Amino acid sequence: VIVSAEGIVVTNNHVISGAEACKVVLSDRREFSAELLLADERTDLAVLKILDAEEKFPALPFRNSDTVKVGDFVLAIGNPFGVGQTVTNGIVSALARTSVGVTDFQSFIQTDAPINPGNSGGALVTMDGRLLGVNTAIYTRSGGSVGIGFAIPSNMVQQVVDAALSDGRIVRPWAGVELQKVSQSLAQTLGLAKPVGALIVKLHPNSPLGKAGIKSGDVVTTFNGREILEPENFRYRMAVAGVGARATIGYLRQGNRRTASVKLVSPPDTPPRNEMTLTGQHIFNAVKVSNLNPAVVEEMGEAFKLSLEEEGVVILSVDRRSRAARVGLRPGDIILAINGKEIKNVAGLVGLLEKPSEQWNLELRRAGRIIRTSIR
Incomplete structure (x- = not known):
């Protein structure tokens, strides 16, 4: 879809994923080379720009x-x-x-x-x-x-x-909450008339919702006047509102309707990530790791099922040709311990890997499940 006369094109990320080069073919069969400006796997969207065109293109305006x-x-x-x-x-x-x-x-x-x-x-x-x-x-x-x-x-x-x-980066608002869908039985327990809304199960200490007075056990029902039927609606509304906006969130507490004005902020990027690709004669050679913080958890997305206050060291990527890939290490794995030594941060991991070992006893957490394995 051409969305700008300057040749800005939107498509699905899965359409261009893995492509070495991109071409845009118009309805009149003309072809143009295009460069990828942004690929966002979390929304399955990609934005391209037509290259070397000396004309204005017909474009579709956005509808709200x-x-x-x-x-x-x-x-x-x-x-x-x-x-x-x-x-x-x-x-x-x-x-x-x-x-x-x-x-x-x-x-x-x-x-x-x-x-x-x-x-x-x-x-x-x-x-x-x-x-x-x-x-x-x-x-x-x-x-x-x-x-x-x-x-x-x-x-x-x-x-x-x-x-x-703008800058080619997507930074979405951070709620700092864990949410649960309201089932019929849960609605009856909470005294709700119908099973709608998003139940707040846990709040991060720095959650902007918590700072606005919202607590665990509250049920979010509206976002800027739009009904919230389930947690996915809330996440979408947060995402499209944008960092820096102020949102009015309606919620129920013990049967009483309340509202809170919440300043939408980006996820905290502390402690420092200290991202690096590890090298050396060990099982983590060619593995990229990072310290965990709210920003890293948010960027990795729902697929990895990282908890709200996750800490430690997470694997960001694994070279598919590496030994680590062959033994089954994956992005999203949290490194809990090596040879019985707890791993608290990247610096500690690097220090431990500098010591030669004939066997690596690993303890990982993957999607909430503990995995223990020994590798020679």
Whole structure:
């Protein structure tokens, strides 16, 4: 999708992932080389810029995705099965879908406009010619469209584009909370009329919500007037609000409705990360590690299931050709101990690895599970 006359293009991250070079093909069959400005795996979005073009391109303006309603007519544009640019039509079937499982910030627009393989990265357009979302996934058993497609809302897309055109970094607001979905039984226990909202299970000592007076056991119900049905809605609203904004959060405490004004901040980047790629005659050769802090936990995302107050040393990446990869070390593994010695930080890890050993007894935590292994 071209979103700027200067040749700024948005697509899905999974479309360009692993590509050595990128080309943009227009509907008139002209091809242009493009450079990648930003790839954001957590939203499955990527932003490119067309190179060496001496013209202004027709571009889609953004539609505020919060203004769309179920039943509104939409068009889906893409290149299904590689047959060429294709336009299909349908309606907005649902909003704020959270069970799609393809990004960390799940609040998708569902549409019945036929979307097939090859449509990924294409535009979902309103009838007034504005970009409502970027098509990203479908539910299917046959491989083709069954009328259940999902698009990333334009408000999230615009945030990623703005980041790409500024410093190329995405820093999202940090809540510093662990949330739980409110089930029917939990709603009855809490005295709620219906099972909606996000229950605050734990707060980080530096949580901006905690500083605004919100406590564990409170149930978040609204964010800037928008209903919060479950934790994924809250994470999405936080992400699109942006660092520096002030949000009004509605919550329930012991059956009483309250509000808090919260200044949205970036995650604390302390203690220092001390990121480095380890080298030497040991099992961690070619492994990149970092001290854990809230910023690192936030950047690694939901997939690694790191807890709110996680501390220690985490593996960021593993060279796939390394011995570490062959023995099964993975990004997201937290190094708890080596040969019985507790690992508290990167400096301590480096110091321990300087001592030769015929056998490495490792204790790791992976997605909340303790793993112990011995490697010679």
